[in-house]
Amino acid sequence: MNEIAIHMKLFGTFRKFGDVLDFTVPAGSTASFVKKMMSNILSGGESSLVFDSVLADDNAVLPDTHVFKTDARLSILPPVCGG
Amino acid sequence: MTETIYVSVSANPLDLQAAYDFVTDPEHGAVDVFVGAVRDHHEGQSVSGITYDVHEELAEKIFLKICREAQKKWDGIHIYMSHYKGQLDIGGISVIIAVSSAHRAESFEACRYIIEELKKRAPVWKQEHYEHGPSEWLPGHSLREAVGG
Secondary structure, three states: OOEEEEEEEEOHHHHHHOOEEEEEEEOOEEHHHHHHHHHHHOOOOOHHHHHHOEEEOOOOEEOOOOEEOOOEEEEEEOOEOOO | OOOOEEEEEEOOOOOHHHHHHHHOOOOOOEEEEEEEEOOOEEOOEEEEEEEEEEOHHHHHHHHHHHHHHHHHHOOOOEEEEEEEOEEEEOOOEEEEEEEEEOOHHHHHHHHHHHHHHHHHHOOEEEEEEEOOOOOEEOOOEOHHHHHOO
8 A cells, every 4th residue: 555654743742752753654544543653653652642632734623534645744733722 | 895804923022002903993982902911820830931832824724713703793893813922921922812893792702702712722832931840831622622523
């Protein structure tokens, strides 16, 4: 199966891992699967934080069911607290 | 056509006068302004400042969506909404929301609606810095609800 490249920008508490993460997933992966891959990469017991976070592009927050067929530039958004 | 919504994320100091000037209108008899500022304590700890992290492109789109929702609820209001990005000391202004309307009730209610929605939906994060101890990212609202997760 073809692999696609994920370029993930990190925000908030994820900044402790850097500003971006680059990794690959199989084409056709869901956002939920991409988050699981991130949990595996962030070997710091962050699985519950990743679960509570969402993926987004520069236009919208994406549901966990969203399917990625091609390379994607994304962000992972932990729980928000602006104001 | 006159613009009635202004939204921004800014790394420059937020400007109260600009907010007032944008929303004021001869037909409007009320202007309500909410200002968020950095306070010096949180849950028993002395705070020395806050760093605001913001997904700028998405935040401005969500700000605009919230403002359009408010204009549907309160017809005719003008809205200015700006959030700071970067580090602020105590007393620094983190957010300004100004709303004008013909009468005071709509501007009060809309201003409250906008700040509450911002807190729940906007991709903004706070890292508090303490007088004693390491800095911490604050917990918040998961956006999973926004996409039915």
